[in-house]
Amino acid sequence: MRLNYPTNIKIIRVPCTGKVDILHILRAFEKGADGVYAVGCMEGECHYNSGNLRARKRIEQAKKILDTIGVGGERVQMRNLSSAEGPRFAQYASEMDELIRKLGPNPIKLASKKKAA
Amino acid sequence: MIVADKKPIEEIIKEIESYNRVLILGCNECVTVCEAGGKKEVGILASALRMYFLNQGKDVKIDEVTLERQCDHEYLEEIRDRVDKYDAVLSLACGVGVQFMAEKYQTLPVYPGVNTCFLGVTEKRGLWTERCQACGKCILAKTAGICPVSRCAKRILNGPCGGSTNGKCEISKEVDCAWQLIIDRLKALGKMDDYENIIPLKDWSTDRAGGPRKVAREDVQL
Numbered sequence: 001m002r003l004n005y006p007t008n009i010k011i012i013r014v015p016c017t018g019k020v021d022i023l024h025i026l027r028a029f030e031k032g033a034d035g036v037y038a039v040g041c042m043e044g045e046c047h048y049n050s051g052n053l054r055a056r057k058r059i060e061q062a063k064k065i066l067d068t069i070g071v072g073g074e075r076v077q078m079r080n081l082s083s084a085e086g087p088r089f090a091q092y093a094s095e096m097d098e099l100i101r102k103l104g105p106n107p108i109k110l111a112s113k114k115k116a117a
Numbered sequence: 118m119i120v121a122d123k124k125p126i127e128e129i130i131k132e133i134e135s136y137n138r139v140l141i142l143g144c145n146e147c148v149t150v151c152e153a154g155g156k157k158e159v160g161i162l163a164s165a166l167r168m169y170f171l172n173q174g175k176d177v178k179i180d181e182v183t184l185e186r187q188c189d190h191e192y193l194e195e196i197r198d199r200v201d202k203y204d205a206v207l208s209l210a211c212g213v214g215v216q217f218m219a220e221k222y223q224t225l226p227v228y229p230g231v232n233t234c235f236l237g238v239t240e241k242r243g244l245w246t247e248r249c250q251a252c253g254k255c256i257l258a259k260t261a262g263i264c265p266v267s268r269c270a271k272r273i274l275n276g277p278c279g280g281s282t283n284g285k286c287e288i289s290k291e292v293d294c295a296w297q298l299i300i301d302r303l304k305a306l307g308k309m310d311d312y313e314n315i316i317p318l319k320d321w322s323t324d325r326a327g328g329p330r331k332v333a334r335e336d337v338q339l
Contacts, residue, residue, distance in 0.1 A: 023157065026164040065161070068126045069169035111171045 005093035018051025025062040032109040035100040037077040118147035119211040120245040121231040132228045136204040143183030144210035153231045154209030156183040187214025253323025261302040268295035274316040
């Protein structure tokens, strides 16, 4: 298919989105990520039954925490697709890139740079 | 186990925002099981607080330690050599742990990071319900293993009362009538004759009504 998607997206592979913990998401922001999104299988089609549903709940919790601390919950998103949907994968990546560009850089990254300076 | 619930981050921020070096202290026992104050919750809270203070332009050092328990001297002693490095401790243990921590380290401010709720069970993941009020004189032998002190809104010892309808309590349709549960279980056990035995007035002096309590066991004391 030779599809393109934004090069600023770093893929972290996990066996199932159910492996993704709130702490992984928060640490990503602490380390300067501008946004994090989890791409899981279609709901109801998880190989481990409920991994993607757990991921969605954790994403929701991370959103709440990020909203509370002023980083912005919108920077975390959950998306679902089937593994045969390459074009949708590329589409989600572009959408996420667009969303994050609209929101601007992670304020934590800016604050740590300021602190270091 | 002792069941606790998370405190809102906003409330925790208000408690500790005047300090520059804070230790978040988790507990590996009950609060880990009820997902309120274990190693993972310590990590999440520490990460969130670090980001919050950094974003506010404040230089606050937030460290994480999770002890095996906070209700025993030996585990709290493990941090004696490092508590000097902190201005305050945010304990994610139950109220017992918070207080014992405060007792042992007189000059160190200790703040609670969770709301301690009750003695209960994990009915399913994410749902904890009360089972015991630690009244100090267990009557479960007489009530088919179901406690009317903790599970009946009125703590009635010879029930049910007139508020019991279709097995539910009058305070809420979601609350089981403890005495209905007791009768159902007595029937299942074939012990309905026991229901005829009136439970006498309970000695509440061992409950909180008698003031703070203690258990002193000379047989195990050194």
